[in-house]
Amino acid sequence: MESKEQIANAAEQLFLKYGVRSVTMDDIAKQLGISKKTIYQYFADKDEVVELATLRILEREKKLLAEVQERSENAIHELYLFTRYIRQHIVEVNPSILFDIQKYHRGAWKIYQDFKGSVFLQTIESSIRKGMEEGHFRADIKPEILAKLRIEQVNLAFNNEIFPKHEFDWTEVHLQIFYNFCYGLLTTEGVELFEKYAKTLTTHATKN
Template identity: 25%
Template sequence: MKENILTKATELFLEQGFKSVTMDDLANEMGISKKTIYAHFDNKTKLVQECTLELFHFIRGGIDEIIALKKNPIEELYEIKKFVMMHLKGEKSSPEYQLQKYYPETHIALKTKHFEMMQECVLDNVKRGINLGIYRENLNVDFVSRIYFSGVTSVKDQKLFPVSLFPISELMDVYLEYHLRGIVTPKGRKILNTIINSNQE
């Protein structure tokens, strides 16, 4: 039952936001009593913590599987972006904003894990790209990985990038292209242009 509650709660949180979904909503959606939910989770904060952790591990596992395919690094970043966007439902309810505002401790813990994961993935991605001659060899690898994380975090700030002007899926595409055009070689640019053109068809 605990796994079922986690799964349904995560789905609702992503669709409607962490603040918007109440324990009553969850109980009604599942056709169970609130008492059943509280038998597994002491309070909503605990439920939110476990949902975000579960989602993080799921996303991490999917990213690891994509990396294990050893695609070229440019294609790899697009595959990861597609996977994450699919499983975060395009973040249409801005759950991260609600998490930051109403569950700041959980948000900070998640952001730390996110940073550590992205550092590892992007550092590896950049190093492989340099070795393959598709990223410039004079890059400061640590700077590139950190500025990429910083950018991914910043574009989710709806005060800077309101959804009315920047739909999240398009925004992530634009940001990824912006990032890659700054680090690719002419050889890498050909690969990038091919991926962008095929995505637009």
Template identity: 25%
Template sequence: MIDENKIIEKSSELYIKYGIKSVSVDDVAFVLGISKKTLYEHIENKNALIQKVVETNLFNFFDDILSKIEQEDDVFKSLCTIALYTLKMVGKTNPSYVHDLKKYHNSEYRKIIEFRDNKLFKTFENCLKKGIKEGMIIEDTDIRCAFFNQMLKISILNSESDFDYVGSPSVQKMYKMILNDIRGITTMKGHEILEQNYETLLHLK
């Protein structure tokens, strides 16, 4: 049975894989095996559909991250979980998706930026402050700078660039760079613990 949630889920899959401009409402209806008229009984128009897709994706993304790190006492595993989960999400997203949002649906694009700069940053900040309190992270670490250093590396996976080289960036390569960045802000105590668990963190799923 088709409902709004199913429409949003399938639309999200198509947008992330092909970009928004490349996917019409007819395409969504066809993949779902329904008529466009039936689809419009659940969704007002394409703009409303895109809004629901963005909001649902952000909600699910944040909920998944919180559910993973709330079970962790290990500050390094929490920081790595945030980085790796974000990398995986960005890595599977067609660059056209972000480009289309920014150009044609800027209000929805701004929601992603605001989510990154507020909710995601706050989660990262809480983890880093916990690490500082536990003596794992250097006390005078610039938390916002550390966060945006990670976000910049993550964004490379989704950037459209003419710069090409052998062995282009992958989720695992960028994750290793971020893990090494975390190593760079550890105290002596934190460094020792991180080194003991480095291989486990490097192959975190």
């Protein structure tokens, strides 16, 4: 018999690929080769499935943020590592996922909002302050303001009404917004270092 975590994992993969609204409990059961009744032994309804899947996704994001900060040589290197992550993974995510959660699954949306207002916000603020101390980011910026701006930029990039996936390369949308944000932070020295890392990223992509 499938476990609760296995069901959540299957649901998560479907949500990321097809969006939340379009995936039914029947789809999840079919993906696992089990009956829908088995799923209801662990979950009262789809809301609970979406909430657990959301928690799992955000826990991975939290782990990623911590790993990037631990591995990074400096704040510019953090930007580089996040850029590489966007290139490798963002294309796998269905653009409707945030909209679907916000509109149809209030519990999951609250989980996301709480994460955004704590972990995500604190991580960005910390990175900006680090870059300012290193002299790579401008001394006149307000980290608490720009951290919130960055969060809203992420939400914007996920908005399929503004950037329909059939019209835009979604990876490019995220990268363009991200680069624009980065260059607004950087000092002259920061720009030089950032572009040094960016060349490494381009070379790596060409080889692959």
